[in-house]
Amino acid sequence: MAKNRVSATVNGDAVEFLCETQQTLLDVLRDELRLTGTKEGCGTGDCGACSVTVDGRLMCSCLMLGVEAQGKSIKTIEGMANGEALHPLQRKFLEHAALQCGVCTPGMLIAARSLLERNPDPTEQEVRYGLAGNLCRCTGYHKIVEAVLDAAREMRGA
Amino acid sequence: MYFLITLLGSMEIGEKMSEMRYEAPKTLDAAVALLAGANGRARILAGGTDVVIQMRSGRIEPELLVDLKGIPEMMAIAAENGGFRFGAAVSGLDLIEHKALANAWPGVIDSVNLIGSLQVRARASVGGNLCNASPAADSVPALIAAGARVSIVGPKGKRDAPVEEIPTGPGKTSLAKGEIVVSFLLPKRPAHSGDAYLRFTPRTEMDIAVVGAGVNLTLDGGGICREARVCLGAVADRALLVPEAAAALIGSKVDAPALDRMAAAASAACRPIDDKRGTREFRIKVAGVMARRAAELALTRARGN
Ligand code: FES
Ligand code: FES
Numbered sequence: 407m408a409k410n411r412v413s414a415t416v417n418g419d420a421v422e423f424l425c426e427t428q429q430t431l432l433d434v435l436r437d438e439l440r441l442t443g444t445k446e447g448c449g450t451g452d453c454g455a456c457s458v459t460v461d462g463r464l465m466c467s468c469l470m471l472g473v474e475a476q477g478k479s480i481k482t483i484e485g486m487a488n489g490e491a492l493h494p495l496q497r498k499f500l501e502h503a504a505l506q507c508g509v510c511t512p513g514m515l516i517a518a519r520s521l522l523e524r525n526p527d528p529t530e531q532e533v534r535y536g537l538a539g540n541l542c543r544c545t546g547y548h549k550i551v552e553a554v555l556d557a558a559r560e561m562r563g564a
Numbered sequence: 565m566y567f568l569i570t571l572l573g574s575m576e577i578g579e580k581m582s583e584m585r586y587e588a589p590k591t592l593d594a595a596v597a598l599l600a601g602a603n604g605r606a607r608i609l610a611g612g613t614d615v616v617i618q619m620r621s622g623r624i625e626p627e628l629l630v631d632l633k634g635i636p637e638m639m640a641i642a643a644e645n646g647g648f649r650f651g652a653a654v655s656g657l658d659l660i661e662h663k664a665l666a667n668a669w670p671g672v673i674d675s676v677n678l679i680g681s682l683q684v685r686a687r688a689s690v691g692g693n694l695c696n697a698s699p700a701a702d703s704v705p706a707l708i709a710a711g712a713r714v715s716i717v718g719p720k721g722k723r724d725a726p727v728e729e730i731p732t733g734p735g736k737t738s739l740a741k742g743e744i745v746v747s748f749l750l751p752k753r754p755a756h757s758g759d760a761y762l763r764f765t766p767r768t769e770m771d772i773a774v775v776g777a778g779v780n781l782t783l784d785g786g787g788i789c790r791e792a793r794v795c796l797g798a799v800a801d802r803a804l805l806v807p808e809a810a811a812a813l814i815g816s817k818v819d820a821p822a823l824d825r826m827a828a829a830a831s832a833a834c835r836p837i838d839d840k841r842g843t844r845e846f847r848i849k850v851a852g853v854m855a856r857r858a859a860e861l862a863l864t865r866a867r868g869n
């Protein structure tokens with residue numbers, strides 16, 4: 407008994423799921439909805455690998471319960487490309503080789519998109535602060551920052 | 565695009581031993597009643613950035629989780645008597661983005677801005693930061709320096725209290741069973757007032773204060789400090805209001821000798837732990853340095869309005 411019934415929107419589509427109270431949104435995305443693009447790095451809000459947006463706000467899905475998603479609009483990495491066409495950030499991450507193992511990448515991309523929505527023309531420092539909640543153990547960040555700055559340029563049409 | 569995913573049929577029966585109930589009441593009365601009926605095995609959920617982790621690690625095993633974010637009083641920000649009242653479950657980001665509040669209380673906002681990452685601030689609330697009762701909580705010294713008060717409801721009705729009376733030790737508060745911190749009241753600012761909160765951390769982001777210092781002061785027309793409050797974080801078992809440090813500023817022009825006396829009083833009040841993040845000696849010294857820098861920033865801000 408006593409699973410919670412939740413209706414939400416994920417990447418624009420209506421979804422319904424049942425979850426236990428202690429299941430995080432990350433658990434629900436991965437294990438119930440089978441959207442495994444969102445990664446678990448730490449499970450404690452420190453690494454940002456689980457980043458998604460909820461009603462337009464960047465959050466750690468490991469810090470939010472699935473049941474709290476009731477009525478909310480969630481966007482994950484699976485909704486970032488437009489069909490076959492990659493989002494400019496995704497393309498620039500590939501061009502700049504801004505990933506190695508790739509575990510941080512979905513969270514980085516979601517966080518970077520959220521940053522560019524708020525600030526389309528960020529300085530390098532603003533990119534570094536904007537992504538401070540996203541840890542990468544592989545790249546040393548430099549290529550990630552370059553990819554984000556390059557994508558920002560392209561998206562501004564500069 | 566994606567198809568509709570419906571998993572309502574995939575329920576498994578009897579697989580979990582402990583069921584945790586989730587409730588999202590719409591009124592304070594309903595929340596108080598839920599907590600009163602739960603025999604203490606209930607936890608409050610606001611931003612969840614502490615509670616979810618504690619639940620997942622097994623440190624707490626509540627039978628009932630009461631989500632307060634559906635209650636209007638918990639989520640509102642409004643002007644009140646020339647000051648501001650904000651709900652205890654308001655996210656840090658909503659506070660930061662409230663222009664009028666941020667202008668009036670830049671030190672409080674700086675402290676909220678230091679909590680976790682952007683992702684964390686989108687969820688974490690000041691009420692949670694207070695009630696989680698970490699001695700290193702960033703917003704708590706800033707709020708105490710600001711003279712903020714909390715409004716509380718519980719099974720015995722309403723009361724209010726200064727913020728400094730809530731934390732009593734690591735993870736412990738003076739709240740009675742079933743009591744909820746509903747909102748914070750930041751008082752009206754006299755002219756020539758300024759506040760600041762600074763902390764020492766090895767990293768610039770995503771770190772926990774080794775020492776934090778909040779200072780709030782008011783000058784008269786002649787630049788003499790008439791009111792001051794100094795509060796330190798992470799140097800005792802709870803945030804420490806230091807009246808001796810404030811007394812060193814009051815009546816002065818917040819000049820070098822006054823700042824020296826204030827820093828010495830701040831250091832003298834510390835009773836910190838000694839750990840790998842900062843030795844006792846280091847924390848005591850740095851508390852004075854941080855308090856001085858916070859007072860200088862508060863002074864600049866006070867002169868600017
Ligand atoms: S998995 Fe959520 S922050 Fe690391
Ligand atoms: S590419 Fe491996 S963690 Fe970032």
